[in-house]
Amino acid sequence: xxxxxxxxxxxxxxxxxxxxxxxxxxxxxxxxxxxxxxxxxxxxxxxxxxxxxxxxxxxxxxxxxxxxxxxxxxxxxxxxxxxxxxxxxxxxxxxxxxxxxxxxxxxxxxxxxxxxxxxxxxxxxxxxxxxxxxxxxxxxxxxxxxxxxxxxxxxxxxxxxxxxxxxxxxxxxxxxxxxxxxxxxxxxxxxxxxxxxxxxxxxxxxxxxxxxxxxxxxxxxxxxxxxxxxxxxxxxxxxxxxxxxxxxxxxxxxxxxxxxxxxxxxxxxxxxxxxxxxxxxxxxxxxxxxxxxxxxxxxxxxxxxxxxxxxxxxxxxxxxxxxxxxxxxxxxxxxxxxxxxxxxxxxxxxxxxxxxxxxxxxxxxxxxxxxxx
Amino acid sequence: xxxxxxxxxxxxxxxxxxxxxxxxxxxxxxxxxxxxxxxxxxxxxxxxxxxxxxxxxxxxxxxxxxxxxxxxxxxxxxxxxxxxxxxxxxxxxxxxxxxxxxxxxxxxxxxxxxxxxxxxxxxxxxxxxxxxxxxxxxxxxxxxxxxxxxxxxxxxxxxxxxxxxxxxxxxxxxxxxxxxxxxxxxx
Numbered sequence: 300x301x302x303x304x305x306x307x308x309x310x311x312x313x314x315x316x317x318x319x320x321x322x323x324x325x326x327x328x329x330x331x332x333x334x335x336x337x338x339x340x341x342x343x344x345x346x347x348x349x350x351x352x353x354x355x356x357x358x359x360x361x362x363x364x365x366x367x368x369x370x371x372x373x374x375x376x377x378x379x380x381x382x383x384x385x386x387x388x389x390x391x392x393x394x395x396x397x398x399x400x401x402x403x404x405x406x407x408x409x410x411x412x413x414x415x416x417x418x419x420x421x422x423x424x425x426x427x428x429x430x431x432x433x434x435x436x437x438x439x440x441x442x443x444x445x446x447x448x449x450x451x452x453x454x455x456x457x458x459x460x461x462x463x464x465x466x467x468x469x470x471x472x473x474x475x476x477x478x479x480x481x482x483x484x485x486x487x488x489x490x491x492x493x494x495x496x497x498x499x500x501x502x503x504x505x506x507x508x509x510x511x512x513x514x515x516x517x518x519x520x521x522x523x524x525x526x527x528x529x530x531x532x533x534x535x536x537x538x539x540x541x542x543x544x545x546x547x548x549x550x551x552x553x554x555x556x557x558x559x560x561x562x563x564x565x566x567x568x569x570x571x572x573x574x575x576x577x578x579x580x581x582x583x584x585x586x587x588x589x590x591x592x593x594x595x596x597x598x599x600x601x602x603x604x605x606x607x608x609x610x611x612x613x614x615x616x617x618x619x620x621x622x623x624x625x626x627x628x629x630x631x632x633x634x635x636x637x638x639x640x641x642x643x644x645x646x647x648x649x650x651x652x653x654x655x656x657x658x659x660x661x662x663x664x665x666x667x668x669x670x671x672x
Numbered sequence: 673x674x675x676x677x678x679x680x681x682x683x684x685x686x687x688x689x690x691x692x693x694x695x696x697x698x699x700x701x702x703x704x705x706x707x708x709x710x711x712x713x714x715x716x717x718x719x720x721x722x723x724x725x726x727x728x729x730x731x732x733x734x735x736x737x738x739x740x741x742x743x744x745x746x747x748x749x750x751x752x753x754x755x756x757x758x759x760x761x762x763x764x765x766x767x768x769x770x771x772x773x774x775x776x777x778x779x780x781x782x783x784x785x786x787x788x789x790x791x792x793x794x795x796x797x798x799x800x801x802x803x804x805x806x807x808x809x810x811x812x813x814x815x816x817x818x819x820x821x822x823x824x825x826x827x828x829x830x831x832x833x834x835x836x837x838x839x840x841x842x843x844x845x846x847x848x849x850x851x852x853x854x855x856x857x858x859x
Contacts, residue, residue: 348773349735349771349773349834350773351731351732351733351773352733352758353732353733353736354734354750356685358733358735358831359735359739359771359772359773361832361833364832413681417843470854471798473857485695485696485697486697487697489696489729489731489774490695490698490700490730490731491727491729491773491774491776492774493694493697493698493775494694494698494699494700494726494775494812495775496698497697497813497814498696498812498814499808499813499851499854500810500813500814500815500851500853501814503697503698505696505808547841548767640732640751641732642734643751643752644730644732644750645729645730645731645751645752646730646731646732647732647752649819
């Protein structure tokens with residue numbers, strides 16, 4: 300067993316982790332980024348569409364290009380990146396159990412930033428274990444990273460931005476999307492994404508769900524039905540679609556295992572995908588020295604993840620004395636202004652409220668501790 | 673068996689005879705379009721090339737404002753504001769067509785000829801059509817409206833992979849046609 304010491308360890312080399320690493324290393328910290336995948340970038344490199352948001356967030360630039368630029372900045376900043384490396388555990392003192400290059404390491408960092416992202420939700424229905432039923436994110440990885448078309452005729456379940464964008468990208472890759480099915484009475488994602496599908500002739504069936512999938516050893520037929528207000532299928536409204544692939548875009552949930560293990564306190568926020576670690580305005584959790592950033596703090600999107608990463612990186616570097624109070628305050632103000640813009644408007648409202656709830660929970664927790672202390 | 677997406681889409685369309693709005697159907701309703709600050713007047717479309725920004729839902733997005741070199745699109749500080757078209761300033765250059773991440777902008781020109789109008793629209797499917805091709809022109813719900821003739825296909829590096837296609841269609845379809853049907857892949 301070898302022991303490694305560093306100023307800041309960042310777990311996860313996606314949007315949030317790379318941004319955190321860049322900020323911290325630029326401030327002069329010795330930074331080690333660890334990721335279990337063999338390529339850095341998290342989900343950024345499968346985002347082939349042009350991003351939304353403000354020009355300050357490189358809106359209009361395709362996601363994988365944003366990822367490439369971020370990665371180059373990180374490499375220039377001097378941060379080390381360990382790929383194919385597993386963090387299997389975290390102690391209460393925040394030392395990390397790590398498997399790297401076949402060897403066991405203990406990484407002791409003065410500050411740890413957890414940016415592990417989120418994983419896809421699944422939905423069970425008769426036939427949901429048939430080959431050909433997969434997460435929308437998995438299908439997106441197949442077409443955009445591995446260049447493999449999962450099927451020719453796809454039924455997509457879920458009309459959030461993931462369902463809408465992956466449907467479009469499957470068509471760009473050469474598949475047909477037979478229908479996009481959504482149980483809610485309205486489309487969850489951006490209307491302009493839905494508009495791209497409609498112009499390509501894809502029906503979007505709101506108030507519908509998949510009731511079962513059948514086929515001989517693989518997906519062949521997808522039965523859909525209308526749902527009532529409680530989302531129960533209405534008997535007699537079933538229709539059968541011919542398809543070879545079913546993609547599930549039914550939400551994501553934060554990958555919080557390491558944060559639980561470290562003993563962080565959590566709060567439950569459905570809009571963020573379930574249990575999320577409490578954190579303060581510096582992205583620090585209830586465990587001193589342990590920071591979180593990106594989807595692990597609550598599922599949002601890539602631009603917010605990058606800004607939370609920036610914030611965590613700046614605050615961790617500041618806590619180590621690598622930035623003056625004034626420098627840190629200036630950087631934080633800029634980042635927070637950009638985060639506010641991202642959480643504005645009709646679609647941002649829910650996320651803004653959820654984030655406030657999370658910060659309030661942390662404040663109540665800390666206030667309680669002060670009282671006891 | 674309900675295997676035909678086109679039939680499903682048509683069914684989907686029929687419900688939109690009373691289109692309750694873009695968040696239910698993915699197709700902006702006539703009411704939403706008439707209230708949309710990015711849609712040019714009929715008079716302006718008759719005069720020549722002008723942007724038609726069919727952005728009817730407040731989302732945080734503002735690349736179009738920065739792309740326009742003529743100050744013809746404004747959003748303002750609050751980036752969820754709908755883009756506003758200043759049709760007297762728009763020269764129809766089409767930079768916004770390629771730059772809109774929502775592919776929600778087209779360039780309309782009713783003055784193209786005595787019988788034909790043109791529409792420039794963004795297109796991100798391969799294969800691309802060639803100049804002179806006759807293609808199926810489709811409406812906002814993907815239904816074939818008429819034949820279109822490809823006039824121009826632009827794909828400079830600055831468009832970052834989005835092709836902008838100029839297509840001639842009969843005058844009367846300028847308000848309905850918004851894209852073309854995907855071409856079959858050759859592989």
